[in-house]
Amino acid sequence: MQQRSDDRLVAYLDGELDVAQRREVEAWLDADPAACRQMAALAEAAHLLRLAFDEAIHEPVPDRLIAAARGEAAPPQSGAQILPFRRRLGAQIVAPRRWRMGLPVAASLLGLLVGSGITYLGVGKLALDGVAGKQAALEATATNNLWLDNAAAYFKLVVSAGDSPPVDIPATGDPREALQKISQSLPQEVRLPDLKPWGLSFRGARLVVEEGRPAAALVYTTDNKAIGPLGLLIGSSKQPDISPTFDRRHDVNLLYWRHQGRAYALVGQADIGYLWGIANDVAWQLDAV
């Protein structure tokens, strides 16, 4: 009998009873203080259980899981993935499949690295310093591909979350506080660009990984579906400066650039025109150009 009573209380708590059953339980609770206390205790335990695992929802998803969800090999630890190329010095360098998928970006990046417009297919003829130079360029390409892929994936998480974007630090009260908190986990302080002229409101910040180092992902939303939502990633970089470069990954548009040891990426569904305009605004505000 007691077990049946507990079953009924639990089902009431879970919203699994119909109207008549709910009234029956409510009448029982009104008449039985012990049952009422039991119900309160069960509700409290359920509340604590939800709280106990709430943090898992707000943590950054590890790169290896995002890679697994895409059916890719686990991403490298700080560029370790490209080590096999070092062991193949002098041999023909064959780009892994995921690199070949990013040929247009590779072409763009390598062109920028050597200050010319030569294409990826011309790697073997680059005016770089032999094989070591090629390796450095390929490392840069691999690193670039990885964090751009991740930036697109994080943006998709934001979109899928709807009105409750998954941020570590929500922008409640003074948004600068959110930035100060997230900056504590970063090598450099992050400043918050004001994008209100674009109708974009800052919703919070999230800690992500960019070029193997912690970075800040700032989340902005707007009612203008032509622009938002929008992510702005700011992290540190050891790669050379590059001008704003447009790319598209997994149906997400990206505009990224590097300036004086920092890497920036605007991520969203907005078209390139909007992204260029917003990127100029961000660069001007952050002295990032």
Add this chain to the structure above:
Amino acid sequence: MSVRFSDQLIAVLPRLRRFARGLSGSVADADDLVQAACERALARQHQFQEGTRFDSWMFRIVQTIWIDQVRARDVRKEDGDIAEDRLGSDEPARRVEARLALNEVRRALDHLPPDQRAALLLVTVEGLSYKEAAEALQVPVGTIMSRLSRARIALQLQLETGRGGHRSTKDAAAQ
């Protein structure tokens, strides 16, 4: 692999991690579990039926892999072996007490039998209905109800008795 399938998988990753963390009792083990589930899902994506809940399908995969691991390894966490990778080392002191209370909840969960733990997490934490949880775990709704009832009473007893009350919890869970 279809892009849409991969997108769905990425979108549900945070919830899979939470569910797996509740099952396994460890952050690292949970992520290993989710990674294995992703790989299995991609290999069997043709088995997913359009129009059904993708998250429930993934929860089932996570739970199935975990049950296989439990059976294979016969792993049951001992007291004090659970919270190390969950506790922050440099948190403000004012948050430590609250975190310890939540660790008590996690510890109580770790003492539940695997089937009760999965049912409790799916319904109470993930918000699935009894019917959805029953489909995810491939058991009758009545089984979900009885597992939930036993799990909830056990959890409540554990929290009431506090640390050292594990015997009561196990007794309740075994009812």
